[in-house]
Amino acid sequence: MSGTTAGTSVAASGTHQPRASLRSWLLLAPTIAWLVIFVIAPTAILLVYSFCDRDELGSVVYSFTLDNYRRILDPIYARIFWRSIAYAAISTALCVVIGFPVAYCIGRAREAVRQRLLLLLMVPFWTSFLIRTYAWITILKQEGLLNSLIHAFVTTAAPFDLLYTPTAVMIGLVYAYLPFMILPIYGSVEKLDGSLIEAAHDLGAGPLRVFSTVIFPLTSPGIAAGTLLVFVPAIGMFAITDLLGGARVPLIGNVIQNQFMQARDWPFGAALGVVFLALFAVAYVLLQGRATRGGGPA
Amino acid sequence: MSAFPRWSLWLALLVVAFSARAADELNLFGWSEYVPQPVLDGFTKETGIRVNFETYASNEEMLSKLLAGGRHYDLIQPSDYAAEVLIRRKLIAPLDRAKLPNLKNIDPAFRHRPHDPEGRFTVPYMSGTVGIVVNTDKVKDPIVGYRDIFQPKFKDRIVVLNDNREIVSWALDTLGLPVNDVTRENLAKARPVIAQWIQLIKVFDSDSPKTALLNGDVDLGIVWSGEAALLWNEDHKFRYILPAEGAHQFVDVLAIPANAEHPDAAHAFINYILRPEVSVLISKAFPYTNPNLAARNLLTPVQLANPASYPPADGKKLEVFHDIGRAAAEIDRLMTDLKSSK
Numbered sequence: 001m002s003g004t005t006a007g008t009s010v011a012a013s014g015t016h017q018p019r020a021s022l023r024s025w026l027l028l029a030p031t032i033a034w035l036v037i038f039v040i041a042p043t044a045i046l047l048v049y050s051f052c053d054r055d056e057l058g059s060v061v062y063s064f065t066l067d068n069y070r071r072i073l074d075p076i077y078a079r080i081f082w083r084s085i086a087y088a089a090i091s092t093a094l095c096v097v098i099g100f101p102v103a104y105c106i107g108r109a110r111e112a113v114r115q116r117l118l119l120l121l122m123v124p125f126w127t128s129f130l131i132r133t134y135a136w137i138t139i140l141k142q143e144g145l146l147n148s149l150i151h152a153f154v155t156t157a158a159p160f161d162l163l164y165t166p167t168a169v170m171i172g173l174v175y176a177y178l179p180f181m182i183l184p185i186y187g188s189v190e191k192l193d194g195s196l197i198e199a200a201h202d203l204g205a206g207p208l209r210v211f212s213t214v215i216f217p218l219t220s221p222g223i224a225a226g227t228l229l230v231f232v233p234a235i236g237m238f239a240i241t242d243l244l245g246g247a248r249v250p251l252i253g254n255v256i257q258n259q260f261m262q263a264r265d266w267p268f269g270a271a272l273g274v275v276f277l278a279l280f281a282v283a284y285v286l287l288q289g290r291a292t293r294g295g296g297p298a
Numbered sequence: 299m300s301a302f303p304r305w306s307l308w309l310a311l312l313v314v315a316f317s318a319r320a321a322d323e324l325n326l327f328g329w330s331e332y333v334p335q336p337v338l339d340g341f342t343k344e345t346g347i348r349v350n351f352e353t354y355a356s357n358e359e360m361l362s363k364l365l366a367g368g369r370h371y372d373l374i375q376p377s378d379y380a381a382e383v384l385i386r387r388k389l390i391a392p393l394d395r396a397k398l399p400n401l402k403n404i405d406p407a408f409r410h411r412p413h414d415p416e417g418r419f420t421v422p423y424m425s426g427t428v429g430i431v432v433n434t435d436k437v438k439d440p441i442v443g444y445r446d447i448f449q450p451k452f453k454d455r456i457v458v459l460n461d462n463r464e465i466v467s468w469a470l471d472t473l474g475l476p477v478n479d480v481t482r483e484n485l486a487k488a489r490p491v492i493a494q495w496i497q498l499i500k501v502f503d504s505d506s507p508k509t510a511l512l513n514g515d516v517d518l519g520i521v522w523s524g525e526a527a528l529l530w531n532e533d534h535k536f537r538y539i540l541p542a543e544g545a546h547q548f549v550d551v552l553a554i555p556a557n558a559e560h561p562d563a564a565h566a567f568i569n570y571i572l573r574p575e576v577s578v579l580i581s582k583a584f585p586y587t588n589p590n591l592a593a594r595n596l597l598t599p600v601q602l603a604n605p606a607s608y609p610p611a612d613g614k615k616l617e618v619f620h621d622i623g624r625a626a627a628e629i630d631r632l633m634t635d636l637k638s639s640k
């Protein structure tokens with residue numbers, strides 16, 4: 001979504017002004033500085049570390065080796081990468097399924113109601129993410145809110161074992177990232193022209209047909225942007241697997257964290273980070289391609 | 299020329315101001331949830347020295363930040379094995395014992411531990427063990443060691459520390475192997491034992507293993523003694539047992555890094571903390587074993603009777619961890635493999 005706007009504005013300035021003036025470079029300077037300091041430099045350090053050796057305390061020794069990448073080929077890590085992708089994909093899919101109707105309702109609501117609904121969406125961000133995750137422990141634990149609620153209705157029901165299971169991790173992931181799915185879809189829904197839907201109806205399309213040929217294509221840039229915003233951070237998440245999953249099944253985020261905290265192996269952690277980053281780049285290119293194609297004709 | 303003296307006067311003033319300010323602070327780098335705020339406040343109130351407190355969650359985190367050298371810490375709080383490697387690498391300065399008269403309060407048994415045999419570099423802060431907690435309302439079987447916990451009937455009722463070195467050491471203990479011999483051969487022997495255990499464990503948590511026990515999600519645990527002591531304070535149904543096969547005893551210490559900028563403030567802080575009436579505040583908030591005998595005299599009989607804080611010395615094997623260097627990565631690989639293949 002943002003890619004399209006940036007693309008058009010660059011194209012626009014390109015047609016009116018063949019060369020960037022000093023002023024536009026000055027305007028760009030903070031962004032460039034930000035990118036260099038917080039994106040390019042750390043990534044470069046990561047890349048250098050990933051080819052280095054380590055000493056007994058885990059700090060980096062500057063001698064070239066490919067061992068860290070060789071270790072990633074170990075099936076253990078392939079399995080963990082694969083599982084992390086699966087977790088992220090499932091939670092992204094759930095976010096789309098849950099988030100789309102929510103975003104659609106908000107986008108189609110009356111102006112005053114819409115503002116209030118959007119505000120409600122933001123309210124959880126007023127407290128720390130960790131505190132909200134701890135709240136889920138209180139809800140999901142064996143003597144917790146959910147089990148006592150079920151018990152109140154069905155007194156014979158045995159307590160559910162939810163906390164410290166993969167289901168709990170999934171609940172935590174969907175909960176944490178749902179707003180990042182709803183917001184971009186909402187952006188697309190809001191711009192959706194109601195008369196197009198009416199026209200489709202007038203031309204004899206049923207609700208399913210309207211959805212698949214009109215609503216979905218016009219909101220797909222929002223879905224693609226939301227997918228990117230959910231999928232990418234969900235792969236690397238480690239706090240939720242520790243807190244709600246009981247740290248039983250490691251995801252790639254946990255493995256990387258361990259290299260720095262327990263295993264004293266910074267170079268290996270860096271190599272995992274580089275591979276991880278490469279995966280992100282691939283996912284981004286694929287999704288961004290879809291997003292621009294979907295939004296292209298507009 | 300006439301401007302020069304004035305300019306240099308300003309510079310001199312600035313230098314004086316900065317050095318005066320610098321003398322009045324202490325950069326403390328300690329464990330999170332281990333130094334009570336009233337202790338820091340009391341020190342500042344009495345000495346006027348401002349304490350900049352930064353925290354870490356593991357010895358490895360502390361080591362890496364210390365070695366990165368971004369900031370000069372004046373006082374650190376490593377565990378014994380981390381202090382050992384820092385001393386070996388000459389990263390800790392010897393203490394000036396003339397500035398630490400309150401050192402006399404420390405139990406001599408804690409002053410000559412293997413990490414610092416002559417007590418030249420470190421001062422014990424708190425000590426503890428890693429042991430078994432049993433919810434005796436739910437578990438009626440006698441539990442004396444690791445073997446009794448890791449039984450199929452307790453599947454999904456166990457919490458353990460999310461600390462790979464600890465878990466490996468329990469397996470080595472069970473096999474009768476020395477816990478500091480983390481060789482490939484010994485890890486291969488420990489592997490099937492741990493693989494079986496991992497199937498039974500429900501939660502791995504180092505930060506607050508007591509939570510799962512308090513919430514009733516599990517009934518058995520292998521946890522830090524301080525956590526077990528808090529559980530006992532909450533409800534006496536939580537019993538603490540030192541494992542029959544052997545238990546890890548750790549001592550967390552205070553030490554001054556070799557590149558500290560305020561060693562005098564650091565000494566003043568150590569001496570302050572060694573006072574019985576200050577040390578007892580630490581014991582109240584974090585009921586580990588207090589090596590300060592004068593402070594122990596100020597504890598209530600109830601606090602002293604806490605079996606997790608002061609476990610009865612009945613001939614159990616207590617073990618000291620030594621630094622294992624690069625083997626930490628071997629342990630991590632083993633545990634990652636076993637955890638992800640379940």
